[in-house]
Amino acid sequence: MRAAVLTEFGAPLTVREIPDPGAGGGEVVVEVLAASVPPYADEVFSGRRNYPLEPPVVPGPGGVGRVVGVGPDATRLRVGDLVWCDSTVRSRDDALTPDITLLGWSSRGEGGARLARHLHDGSFAERMRVPTENVYPLPAEAGHNLARWSSLGVYTISYGGLLAGGLEAGETLLVSGATGNLGSAAVATALAMGAGRVIAPGRNHAVLDLLVDRFGPRVRPVQLTGDEAADRAAMSAAAEGPIDMVLDLLPPSAPSSVARAAAMTVREYGRVVLMGGVGMLGGADLALPYPWIMRNSVTLRGQWMYPRAANVGMIRLIASGALDLDLERVRTFGLDAVNEAVTYAATHSGPFDRTVLTPPAG
Template sequence: MKAAVLTKLGAPLAWQDVTPPAIGTGEVLVDVHSAPILSYANEVFSGARRYLIPTPVIPGCGAIGKVREVGPDATKLKVGDWVFCDPTVRSRDDALMPDITLQGWSARGEGGQMLQRYFRDGTFGEQVRVPTENAVAIGQIDPANASQWCALNTLLIAYGGLLKMNLQAGECLLVSGATGNFGSATIITALAMGARSVIAAGRNQAVLDDLKGRFGNRLVPVKLTGDSERDTDTIKKSVAWPIDAVLDFLPPSVEAAVARAAIMAVRPYGRAVLMGGVGMLGGDDLALPYPWIMRNNISIHGQWMYDSAAVTGMVRLVHSGLLDLEQFAVTEFSPQDVNEAVAHAASNAGPFKLTALKIK
């Protein structure tokens, strides 16, 4: 088969002949139709992000494809089924604290690197081998829409945070970092789940205006100033009812004070879920007031990625018509143009923009 190979960090990807993968018990072989190219892929492949990604490697984080072969433990999947290749691979020998690797992308800690040594290659190839539970059936789709279904990659991360906070229909959600890829994905997902209103907090007025145009009166844009106390007050006054929960997706470049301003806008007994990168490049701690957390019964959770059952829930939202993938503008590239695709993804990042490698 052919695949895009990263021979070393900083080198261009090469579309070349490689040995096709073979599966064993507990694995599924998938013919890749479309694979998303994340906006920061160029930073991963150059080494700038310092991700633990071994080379040479076939990179690629997630894909849409059709089952080519199943192992003896598969009881539902059949050859020809459309599936989402979930890149979040978990160890199976510790249900309480499983190690995690993102197949074809990165690993966390010693256990994650052990997983990575086996589930090394990702989805930038004609075939990919994944654990059985990571080939999640998505039902019948139009092959022409396979690239659009790659939006699941981003949507699922947002959905993971919303499930963590147990967002309920009729609640008011505040999205901190709403003008980025994950923040905008949170908005469309929360509205699909029945949120009464979603407050979109950010500094990019043009994106806030676009979000308002897309989602109407259930979307409440709030332009942030950088003054923490003022921003908290503005957020609280943006709606006539209490804010039940906040999901933070602020990037590493943003100061902790911006995240703090959003979190402190939630009502007593409110919830906050942290999924962004604040503090990863240094700077101040989040420094939330202990008395405020305690006296107001505030719940604060961290969440990385999503639970495996989230994929099925997200697929149901799409097939039911509650979440419209047509919101995503997709630009497709042939696999021979993979390096141009990586450059395009970096220069065309933003809400509801998707770059995909069209392999079949």
């Protein structure tokens, strides 16, 4: 089969023939039909993000495809099934604190690295090998819009954060980083889950207008100034009432002061969920006042990715029409144009912009 291979950090991806994967016990082989290219893929492949990939490797975090082979322990998946392949792979020998790797993308700690060496390659290929528990059947209608359904990975990340914070219908949510690719997905997902209003702070006035135009008055935009105290006051005022939950999805380039200003708008007994990249590439770490957290009984939680069940929940939200993918701007590229796709994704990283690889059938 043909695949895009990262031979070394800083080098373009090379499309070449590699052996077809085979399905062993607990594994499924999927023909890749559509794989999302993250906007920051160029930062990963250049080495700037310092991701623990071990070249040579086929990158690509998840995708949509058809099952072409199943292991002997699969009881419901069948060859020909249209499926979503989740990249979040967990070790099977520790139910409480499993090691995690993101298939073809990243990993956590030495255990995650060992897992990544076994399940090495991702979705930028004609076929991929995936653990059985990471394969989720899709509704038939997904076959009419494969490229848009490949953005499931983006939405499921934000959905995982909202589940971690226990967002309930009617609540007020603040999304820190709302004008970004992940943050805008969080706005859409929260509204699909029934959020009463979503506070959307950002510096890009055009993007804030886009969010309001798309979702209406339940979105409350706030133009950030960089003055931490003033921005906190403006976000609180936009809510016109208590802010029940804050979800932070700011990128590594954002200063910690922006994350802190947003977090400290949450009400007494409110929840703050951290899913962004603040401090990951250096710079000041997030510093929240101990007395403020304690005296206001604030719940502060980190969340990396999402639980397995979030995949099912996200598929249901989209299939029901509660979350509409038809409004997304999608640009597709064939496998041979993978480097063009990576460049395009970096320059089209705004809300609801999706860059998708559509490898041909092998």
